[in-house]
Amino acid sequence: MQMLKKGALLRAASLLVHQQRSPSYAAAIHNHPSFGFLAPYSKHSNPAASNAPVYESKLPLSTGRPRLVCLGTGWGGARLLHDIDPKLYDLTVISMRNHMVFTPLLSSTCVGTLEPQAVAVHITDIQPALFKPQNHVLISEALSVCSKTKQVEAVSDGIHFKVPYDKLVISTGSQGSTFGIPGVLEHTNFLRDLHQAEAIRSKLVDNISKAGIPGRPAKEKQTLLDIVIVGGGPTGVEVAGELTDFIEQDLKRMYPDRAKAMRVTIIEAKEILGTFDYSLREYAAQKMSKRGVRLHRGIVQKVEAGKLTLQDGEEFTFGLCIWSTGVGPTTFISSLPFAKTGAGRLVVDSHLRVLAPIELDVGVTHIPREKKEEEKFSILAEEKATEQPLEIVPHMYAIGDCCANPSHPLPALAQVAEQQGRYLAASLNYERYDPKEMPRKKLTPPGEFVYKSLGNMANLGGYAGILQLSRGRPGVGPLSFSGLVSWLAWRSAYLTRLGSIRKRMLVAFNWTLTLIFGRDMSRW
Ligand SMILES: Cc1cc2nc3c(=O)[nH]c(=O)nc-3n(C[C@H](O)[C@H](O)[C@H](O)COP(=O)(O)OP(=O)(O)OC[C@H]3O[C@@H](n4cnc5c(N)ncnc54)[C@H](O)[C@@H]3O)c2cc1C
Incomplete structure (x- = not known):
């Protein structure tokens, strides 16, 4: 019986992994017996949004590990998922696509030098542990993030649901900029x-x-x-x-x-x-x-x-x-309430932690304490300067095109996103590393993120x-x-x-x- 349940769960998990967004895909998630954890929660808080019920994730399998939720499977997200130790975290991926696009070769697919599937790497080829039942790939669009309740709200084919996180990595990239030019x-x-x-x-x-x-x-x-x-x-x-x-x-x-x-x-x-x-x-x-x-x-x-x-x-x-x-921020990044650079990217510190204006009151999990001098930031760079005292949003990180550290803004490049993904995975692995449990592993504490071109x-x-x-x-x-x-x-x-x-x-x-x-x- 247990085996049967596990098999059904695995099949449903692989369904989530393999299917692109489509009506049949959404219906399959909704009706599958193993996904009873997606129970109705409340109506969407934004009255302008659809009347579809909002779901809260109640994952049926608890390993006791913290849940790392990664938004996006681009250069940054894919590298993070590749390097993160799945024995230290349970993983949930929320992304609009089930693969990573190898963008430097994308132009070759426009004329048929390469076929499209040659430059798309499925996310489970990058991190095979995503097939395990405690891990999930939800092909859906992240809509909002609540740092107080530590939840991400996402939507797929009109079905809204919320996913809780212990650690959140935002890696949703950027989008082509029109500069407001008509047409x-x-x-x-x-x-x-x-x-x-x-x-x-x-x-x-x-x-x-x-x-x-x-x-x-x-x-x-x-x-x-x-x-x-x-x-x-x-x-x-x-x-x-x-x-x-x-x-x-x-x-x-x-x-x-x-x-x-x-x-x-x-x-x-x-x-x-x-x-x-x-x-x-x-x-x-x-x-x-x-x-x-x-x-x-x-x-x-x-x-x-x-x-x-x-x-x-x-x-x-x-x-x-x-x-x-050139690129600009996506609608999702623009809608988040956290601090932004003049170019509209999320502000991160040298450890890639997301920062927010102090008055935002970023989360009940944040233990109030005396603010240290180095944690008070001001946005100086990227297009225009604004002076704003900022604080760290607990357990939230950003990598890749969607973010920048105003004191060292980096270009929107694959190599930047990839190095940030690698750094953050090492940093999160180190946080959970217990030398008694894993004596053979030699992890060194990562310092600040430094980009090497x-x-x-x-x-x-x-x-x-x-x-x-x-x-x-x-x-x-x-x-x-x-x-x-x-x-x-x-x-x-x-x-x-x-x-x-x-x-x-x-x-x-x-x-x-x-x-x-x-x-x-x-x-x-
Ligand atoms: C044609 C082209 C060629 C390039 N060539 C090079 C090159 O040669 N060298 C180089 O260094 N850089 C290159 N770049 C730039 C490089 O691709 C980007 O800097 C890099 O992709 C950024 O990685 P990222 O992880 O931040 O975002 P992306 O790789 O863009 O990934 C974003 C991910 O987030 C997902 N997503 C977005 N919004 C949401 C949402 N709301 N909810 C859920 N998921 C979401 C997307 O589906 C995607 O999986 C090129 C870019 C393009 C377009």
Whole structure:
């Protein structure tokens, strides 16, 4: 009987792990006998929200370990879940996707150099203990956090529920920023997730097919074949590199007339590849211009269907516009009551603990005591300075794009999020480490979080790349490389960093197929 119950629980847990959000998925959770712990709790406190009942999690299996709830399965969350010791914590993952996206290779999926599944690593491949019955993966959207009751409220397909935590890690990333420019949301494509990469690929193939319809006016045909990328950072440049590879290596062979007519334009407000040093920027600009990419300096004023206008009045028509201008806070992060930097990220201290304004009264679990000098913070950096005394929110941490330490704000990068995830896992493991129970484990107490830049890389297409390595000494300039060597370094670095052997093999296999047979541009 016990075995049967355990089996049912495991099956239901794997259901939670494997299913994307869908009506059948939500119904399955709701009706499954093993999930009686999701009992009705109260109506949603926000009257504007749906009338769906709110659930409180009463997990049926208590191991006595504290429950660590991780919001998000991106670079930060995935690294934390990989490194956390599941013998020290019970785990609940709340995320809108059941996998981690290997974002540096995302642009390759837009043109079919890689297939989407090659860059998505399932979260249980990263932490197999998530299959254990005491751990849960809830594919849902976190809505709010209450530091007093230590609960997260989430929703999936209209079903609201609350999940209690002992430790909470917020790692929900950022979102593409529109800067309030009219028409961006309606008429451009973002590139932050796999479904967005697939949407770009579909539109590209569609436009190429539509441009070949006999009788289509020449102007319309040209618009369909015009691709505009707004933002000349590494992502925008890499997308342009992938597109030019596709045009050169595949489209020319399939439809030479359309390959000739296709134009790729990058619009950048400041400097292209601004984080790289001058010699690499110059090399990249020359290389891209030679391959036919049009580079244009300008600030977008508005976007309409098939056309964008710059502030100086110049207009660009497009069949596909990819918006890649930088990131801002998500609605979830903006809605949280904790302290924010001028750029809207959660304020964390040097131990990645979330901070809040003192008057917020962050939690009954917080033991009142004399405030030490180093715990009084003021927001100084990131866009605008505000003076505000802050205190630590108990048991709550943030990592990755969604947060910043105002005294050392770091860029929104995978390597930052990953290092923070690793640091926090080590720190939380250390907190629970009992030398008597685990004498063979040698854990050292982690100090403050210190970021070590591994350097910058970008793929320019045409078997060329740029690579900038920090020498790690203040006042000493970085090492710079360009060309084939950097391109090979780019490919091998990302291949070795992919989360599982299966995905490494899949990526290597996809690259080989593309090299031998070209890109698969089927569309359904
Ligand atoms: C195309 C592209 C290429 C990039 N290339 C590089 C590169 O080469 N090098 C580099 O260093 N950086 C690169 N970056 C940046 C890097 O990907 C980000 O800095 C990194 O992903 C941040 O990690 P994160 O864990 O903070 O957030 P993310 O990786 O964005 O993960 C956020 C997670 O939170 C989940 N989530 C969001 N909101 C909620 C919610 N309300 N409830 C539940 N779950 C939620 C999401 O589903 C996701 O699982 C690239 C980014 C893009 C888009």
